Amino acid sequence: MSELDIKKFNRILSIYVQLQSRNWITAQQFANRYQVSTRTIYRDLKALENAGVPLYNEPGKGFALVEGYKIPPTIFTKEEALSFAIAEKLMAKYADKQLSFQFSSAMHKMKAVLRTTEKENVALIEDRYLIFDTTSSEPSTELLSVLLDSMVSKIQIEILYQKPGNNKADKRLLEPIGIFYEHNYWYFMAFCFLRNDYRQFRIDRVKGISKTVNHFETEHQSLECFLNKRKIETQKTTLVRIRAPKKMAHYFNWDRSSYGFVSEKVLKREVELTFETTIPLKYFARWFLMFSDDATIVEPLELKHIVADILQKAVEKI
Known part of the structure; x- marks a missing residue:
């Protein structure tokens, strides 16, 4: 077998594992990961089908394995499942390219055995947890846990937030959409009912946090969409x-x-x-x-x- 054939075989095998790690994934996402064209990915997916792997394609969502054709699920707690997504983000930021790729491949195999609900939670957090810089002051574990749980469960939270120069913290009702690290501080983006708009909050200024019993009122865009919009606005010269x-x-x-x-x-x-x-x-x-x-x-x-x-x-x- 030639080196090219081995590379193709490993890619197809990796695609198969990745299909088991989340419910839906697009051809473009595969193409970005393996740095090939979408046409190549479609050929790889066809090869899987020819090998007897039942695939399902839904426009707007992507590809998935037919329900039931999966490795038997392993029981993980919700917190353990969410830690997969965060660990992969940290490794992608801090490790060298080769080690990061190998770790990501291993994580896909781990995520492949998650139950459907855990896969959905992990996929959600993967899109709502971003890291930009390479130095870090860790946020409160309890606060971070509440934020992550709120985003997954789509339950509103209340915080006490102290702005610079204020002696008293204000109460805010929020729907958080993502957490990110930038310029030596941890932040999270959320819809703020007090301002009736999206705002970013510095985590170290949160003096108290609690979940409510109210579900989100809005289906929010991804964290990356908001950060890209902010970037465009700040680039006005x-x-x-x-x-x-x-x-x-x-x-x-x-x-x-x-x-x-x-x-x-x-x-x-x-x-x-x-x-x-x-x-x-x-x-x-x-x-x-x-x-x-x-x-x-x-x-x-x-x-x-x-x-x-x-x-x-x-x-x-x-």
Whole structure:
């Protein structure tokens, strides 16, 4: 058997195991995992059918094994089943690519023997638990457990949430949709009935949490959808142009990339720096103030007003 045939055999076997690990999976998900085309995946699935494996395809859901054609289920607690999804996410983030792939393959074999309800729970958590950074301060185990259980059971929760600068925590009724780690903090996204909108909450600011008896009122989109939307919103840029004397323009080199620096143009006596910044102008203004005794703002006018307002307030306090 050639190396190509062995690779194909291992992929088909892995697909078979993966079909047992969750109720539905699409050809595109298979293609993404094995880095092949969907056409190749359809051929692999056809090979399974030719080998006597009964497959079922439902538009919009994907492929599944016909009910009953599965490894006898092993009894796991709900918490043990959910830990599979989280362990796989952590391994994908912290381990090297090869080890992560092998661990994922092993986890698919473990998940293949779960009962139907546990598979549904694991599949749900896999889509609602994301990790972005590589350093971590662990959230409260009890709090995390309540959040995960709420998302799986679709039961509303109540929290006591203390915002920065507030001495008292506010009560919030929420429908959580996902947990993620970003910029050294754990967060969760939820629909907040107080604000009647989706909000993200920093987990270390939650001072109390409890489940209610009320079921979710809405079928929410995935966590990834909300985070992608947020990313697009924060990527909106503002064009800023600043001019500074040649003798001091090099001072702008410090940290300018963090403020969206694009290019510089050398004029007769000055250097014009162009930024496309995603940072709110009130923060850009405070950075500019370090150079404001020599530099000038060409545009936008709003930035000039913000700088002038900051300076006016500073003068009033002298």
